[in-house]
Amino acid sequence: MNIREHLPLVEAPQSVWDAIEVAMREGEYGSARQLPRWRVAVAAAAIFLVAAGIYWLRVRQAGWIETSASASANLRIGDIGTVEMGPSTRLRVVVDRADKHRLRLERGTIYARIAAPPRMFLVDTKSGTAIDLGCEYALTMEEGGSGVLRVTKGWVAFQWKAFESLVPAGAKCRIKPVEGPDVPYFEDAAPEFVQSVEQGALTSMLDSARVRDTLTLWHLLSRVAPADRARVYDRISSLTPLPAGLSRERALALEPETLMQLREELAWKW
Amino acid sequence: MKTAKCLLLAPVALICASAVASAQTFTFEIGSPVAAQDFRFKAAPFVFRTTGCGEPQKAEISATAQGIVDSGRRSMTLKVAPSSKPGVYGVFQQWDAGRWAVILKGSCGGAQAGAIIPVGPKGFVREASKFFAHHPTEGEIDAALKAFPEGGYK
Structure with a gap:
């Protein structure tokens, strides 16, 4: 990661400037003697060393990179892509290796364009980790840990403890403090479906779901109460035919292999 | 005797019907x-x-992009890239501006399958895609390209 291209401006301490000014004034109003060149060189070197030291301290030890309210910045992520930082964004480099790149996004918006095998690029937040699976996405986080993940190409997994949301291109996912990722949904879904997702209104969600919204319904299977799980599964199967060998009972029991098989099949409708 | 002939012919007919049914279900699915x-x-x-397709690894698949650019017809051959899963493939965009559709042709044993898939800035247009039990004809491709909305698919 080429951090040097994105230095924040660091000012030398005032004492250095004062010393230079005194030296220059002595030359102008004093005995009219010329300021020796070596003193100017020493002063310049001192300014550089102090500034570099402050930079080293602030970036290498703390690793934070921050943009102002009116600025943005581009980070190159090794050879695998770029991350554009929006205004008022603060992030830190956690890992910067050839085989893994990891950032921590404290607040603000990043837009990542990554061309690499899965799981080489990760972004930690207060409410979970975005795991690149080959994609382009925008991740916006508030200080309190709430945020939104929007994917424009490929797909991203967002993980928090036991919860993981798979967000493909064209879909978005809200991120909640403490709770992690919400169920993802396609941005072209009907307004009533979107509203139902945001309100957690299951019946309305099931009623207004299209085939493509099985993305959301699949995620709901493992998040609704057991008593509601059958409603969700049956709605999925009414929207699209499922493979003959897929066991309803095992899906309702949240057997991982069955859920994965169901997801792989539904993905052809997303 | 007649009863014996019927008993003999019935399973044969059943086998033939199954073979025909299998051939007819060879098709493409897009995602x-x-x-x-x-x-x-x-x-x-x-x-x-x-x-x-009984043996997906033996299916013969080809893809072309056909389009209308500045009122003229254009055509280009696309590379069909296999994925790690048998029978799953992808194609990559090689076209620029204009109205474009990807034409898929497949053969599996004696069966054929075809598809015309209009594409736009956000990828394929599922609702406008058409699937056939034969290779798409020039007339079918022409009709699909002419059916593009004014300004293309968004």
Whole structure:
């Protein structure tokens, strides 16, 4: 990661400037003697060393990179892509290796364009980790840990403890403090479906779901109460035919292999 | 004697019917790149798989892009990239501005399958895609290109 291209401006301490000014004034109003060149060189070197030291301290030890309210910045992520930082964004480099790149996004918006095998690029937040699976996405986080993940190409997994949301291109996912990722949904879904997702209104969600919204319904299977799980599964199967060998009972029991098989099949409708 | 002939012919008819049925179900299914679960296809406009082919690894698949650019017809051959899953493939965009559709042709044993898949800035247009039990004809391709909305699919 080429951090040097994105230095924040660091000012030398005032004492250095004062010393230079005194030296220059002595030359102008004093005995009219010329300021020796070596003193100017020493002063310049001192300014550089102090500034570099402050930079080293602030970036290498703390690793934070921050943009102002009116600025943005581009980070190159090794050879695998770029991350554009929006205004008022603060992030830190956690890992910067050839085989893994990891950032921590404290607040603000990043837009990542990554061309690499899965799981080489990760972004930690207060409410979970975005795991690149080959994609382009925008991740916006508030200080309190709430945020939104929007994917424009490929797909991203967002993980928090036991919860993981798979967000493909064209879909978005809200991120909640403490709770992690919400169920993802396609941005072209009907307004009533979107509203139902945001309100957690299951019946309305099931009623207004299209085939493509099985993305959301699949995620709901493992998040609704057991008593509601059958409603969700049956709605999925009414929207699209499922493979003959897929066991309803095992899906309702949240057997991982069955859920994965169901997801792989539904993905052809997303 | 007649009864014996009927008893003999019935299973034969059943086998023939099954063979015919299998041949007729060879078809393409299209999906967004996430369906392939292969990061190499993340930039592909779509991925597709064959269904109803007894030996998917032996299916012969080809793809072309056909389009209308500045009122003129254009055509280009596309590379069909196999994924790690048998029978799952992707194609990559090689066209620029204009109205374009990807034409898929497949053969599996004696069966054929075809598809015309219009594409736009956001990838494939599922609702406008057409699937056939034969290779698409020039007339079918022409009709699909003429059916593009004014300004193309958004």
